[in-house]
Amino acid sequence: MTQGPAAPLSRPMAHEHPEADLVARLVARDPLAFHQLFRTHAADVHRLALRFVNGEAEADEIVQEVFLAAFRYIERFRGHARLKTWLYRITVNRAFKRQRWWRRRREVGADALPEQIEHQPDQAQRVESAQQLALVRACLDRIESKKRAVLVLHELEGFDTREIAEFLDCPRSTVLTRLARARADLIRLAREAGVDVPEDGGHS
């Protein structure tokens, strides 16, 4: 961790927090500290955002919103968790907010957003797997957002249930329940959509 000037914290932090120096500089609105925070975590935030929204453009937008929120509310960071955890929590909340808005606005909105700006060369041999992938993605998108968040954070991002409970600010038992339900929902939706669902989890 980069050492910085020992600016006084405006709020008490957990004792000997490993990122205390950085947090102190953030609270002091040190631009270099915010840049450091961005460079350290932006890629992870972007990847996580992409799990919840459709398209790089919207993920880009969430990255900005997350770090803007960090800029606005850094005083609220009390040091009970790592900065990364705090940023992830903001990311998930922002993504949920966006999903709710899109769903209110229109049914087709989320599905119609572009996936990527880069060109995807037409490769016939990939079409089938791409369709399968799109269907799985669509099924995932149809799972209720809180359950989906747990499934994504655990199965795709590799967080354990304690960390997820921290992100979502809920008991670990709730996370476990949501995870089980999300898995069941995913399998049911995939079967309804005609996805080739493996019987035992082997490679399909």
Place this chain on the structure above:
Amino acid sequence: MNAPEDPAQGDPNAPVARALLRSLEQQRPSWDRAREDALWRRTQERMNAEQPQAPLRLQAVLGIAGLATAGALAFALWAPVETPGASGEAAALSTPRVAEARTSASISGGGATLTFDATDRLRLPSGALAERTSGGLIDVVTATADATHLRLQSGRVSNEVPSLRAGQRYEVETATALVSVRGTRFAVAVEAPDHTLVSVEHGKVEVAPKDWRVVTLVVPGEQRALMNCGPSVEAAERSTHPRCIAEAFAARAAASADPVERDTLLLKGALAASTTNAAEAVGWWRRARELSPAGIHAEEVAFRELEALGQAKQWARRAERAQAFVKDFAASPRVSTVRSWVVPPR
């Protein structure tokens, strides 16, 4: 990958769900230093907008002073120029009035080649003023009271064109585009033999590329650059230059009969163009908005246009568009951000 205290234990659905998600797990977003830098710049700008620092205020003050100076200069450029006596009269090219010519610029008949010095200005029979600003060669194809047609071979020509009556036309042609105007102040530059740049200070110009690319209007504060993107949409799609990719998306959008596909292509085109320069990006976002004001990406496009206007430092226009955004997308999660842009920074 998974937690040490595996919650999959006892859940028969766990391995099946994992297998389904395996393909998604392998998806990796495109993240690189360029993307990181671009996102950081945007984020930083939004941070600055929320909490203006002293240097920013200073910039704003200097900006206002600069605008005032530019306004005075524009007026000085415009006001002393003598208007042509032959209004409405079909004055021949052989008898144009050369205003403020500081060199011995000579004009003969149509098709003559006119070579300007750095400070030359030429008053054309239509009342328009053409000024060469960075070396080069202009063919005067037509120059009457009703029609002006210049062919710019190289260099840059700035044009001040008074409001034209019905039937009058003023055109500047380059190797790659035909720029048509009605009452405006604009510039056309041939930056390379196959690269034309059109920028507009006042009024509107229509830029018609001489190939598959779409015709567009360019308004004040915007630019449109036409570079060599190949002979076809397909060629442009294979290009790695964002400007060509944007042109390809725009052409595909213009040809699409499916409104959802068209809106998505417009969005992609503007996204690609937004990595070029601010004045170009502003134009791409504006056109995407105007072509599909109620499309499925309308909110996204409107917000991106606001961001581009901020990057181009077009504060008044951003404030105007921000007001429209707040009104049109009152339920958008971005309204709180946009509301802070309704008042231009001082």
